Amino acid sequence: MAKSNNNDYDIGLEIAFASSAYRAAGLKTLKAHGQDDITREQYGILVLLSLGDGLYQTQIANILGKDRPNITRMIDILETKGLIRREKDTDNRRILKVFLTETGRKKAEKVKPLKERMNKAQCKDLSDEDIEILVTLLRKVRKNIAEEYKIEI
Amino acid sequence: MAKSNNNDYDIGLEIAFASSAYRAAGLKTLKAHGQDDITREQYGILVLLSLGDGLYQTQIANILGKDRPNITRMIDILETKGLIRREKDTDNRRILKVFLTETGRKKAEKVKPLKERMNKAQCKDLSDEDIEILVTLLRKVRKNIAEEYKIEI
DNA sequence: TAATAATTGTTATTATGATAACAGTTTTGA
DNA sequence: TCAAAACTGTTATCATAATAACAATTATTA
Numbered sequence: 009m010a011k012s013n014n015n016d017y018d019i020g021l022e023i024a025f026a027s028s029a030y031r032a033a034g035l036k037t038l039k040a041h042g043q044d045d046i047t048r049e050q051y052g053i054l055v056l057l058s059l060g061d062g063l064y065q066t067q068i069a070n071i072l073g074k075d076r077p078n079i080t081r082m083i084d085i086l087e088t089k090g091l092i093r094r095e096k097d098t099d100n101r102r103i104l105k106v107f108l109t110e111t112g113r114k115k116a117e118k119v120k121p122l123k124e125r126m127n128k129a130q131c132k133d134l135s136d137e138d139i140e141i142l143v144t145l146l147r148k149v150r151k152n153i154a155e156e157y158k159i160e161i
Numbered sequence: 162m163a164k165s166n167n168n169d170y171d172i173g174l175e176i177a178f179a180s181s182a183y184r185a186a187g188l189k190t191l192k193a194h195g196q197d198d199i200t201r202e203q204y205g206i207l208v209l210l211s212l213g214d215g216l217y218q219t220q221i222a223n224i225l226g227k228d229r230p231n232i233t234r235m236i237d238i239l240e241t242k243g244l245i246r247r248e249k250d251t252d253n254r255r256i257l258k259v260f261l262t263e264t265g266r267k268k269a270e271k272v273k274p275l276k277e278r279m280n281k282a283q284c285k286d287l288s289d290e291d292i293e294i295l296v297t298l299l300r301k302v303r304k305n306i307a308e309e310y311k312i313e314i
Numbered sequence: 315t316a317a318t319a320a321t322t323g324t325t326a327t328t329a330t331g332a333t334a335a336c337a338g339t340t341t342t343g344a
Numbered sequence: 345t346c347a348a349a350a351c352t353g354t355t356a357t358c359a360t361a362a363t364a365a366c367a368a369t370t371a372t373t374a
Binding site: 017018019020022023024025026027028029030031032033034036037073123126127129130131132133134138139141142143145146147148149150152153154156157158159161 | 170171172173175176177178179180181182183184185186187189190226276279280282283284285286287291292294295296298299300301302303305306307309310311312314
């Protein structure tokens with residue numbers, strides 16, 4: 009039963025399912041380690057800031073692929089929780105730079121090994137070559153979609 | 162600059178980005194074709210029903226990988242819009258079977274070519290073999306995550 | 315220089331995602 | 345048989361996703 013053509017697969021659906029499972033695992037492992045006082049998305053911001061502090065909100069939005077209104081709200085929550093702080097830029101008064109507090113930095117450090125374990129588990133029976141191929145193909149389909157539909161990536 | 166190990170890539174992130182681009186393209190093409198009076202997720206339900214009518218809500222939830230409360234809410238909206246109807250099962254009074262109305266069926270038919278075009282665009286420079294490999298690897302990482310974190314898939 | 319456009323962050327609204335708790339119904343098992 | 349467990353759908357709550365509109369500020373350019 010040879011495959012006649014590409015239409016036998018819905019690649020978008022395959023990617024969505026893989027993404028969904030990864031997401032569910034992230035939620036579960038955060039909860040399992042008592043780290044669900046903040047959410048997966050909020051951790052994304054903390055981890056990003058732990059790599060490079062002092063970003064402004066639009067930069068965070070672009071890097072994480074989220075809208076500015078959502079970043080505003082999440083930063084609000086994180087600020088309320090004392091994990092980040094905003095600081096006005098002196099040169100450009102439109103800009104608010106975002107920094108981790110010490111509490112926030114510790115929080116980010118806690119979640120990193122959980123994420124590393126997830127990555128390892130996900131690739132456990134894949135060779136380095138498999139991984140190279142998977143990443144290459146994922147980036148290709150992403151580029152194709154982005155070009156065809158003029159999506160910013 | 163040879164790669165030392167798997168840790169050079171964040172596969173979860175690669176998948177999430179690909180998924181996000183596909184999602185954004187879906188939203189954009191629905192809007193471009195004047196089909197944004199209902200959402201991408203709501204279309205998912207219509208298309209599923211167009212393949213096999215009379216599913217009950219838990220089945221829809223399982224197939225689409227969504228929670229039952231969300232399905233309840235979306236079915237409410239689709240019912241209000243006259244695109245689906247609920248029907249009580251005579252054998253098991255807990256069950257509500259869901260059917261497309263004629264309007265709903267037409268709506269589902271409209272979106273199908275848009276989705277097919279997206280799939281074609283996404284794979285435009287991939288060989289049939291590439292696609293086979295991509296699907297195989299995606300299913301592997303999904304299975305790995307699901308097993309390690311005991312996620313239902 | 316002054317009008318115009320673009321940028322940054324905010325507020326508001328609708329829909330979806332995840333979770334907990336619930337009522338009604340059916341199945342299971344002592 | 346009958347009490348306990350499981351199933352189906354619902355309601356409620358909080359967080360995120362997507363979009364539109366807005367004020368304040370900065371950059372552009374006529």
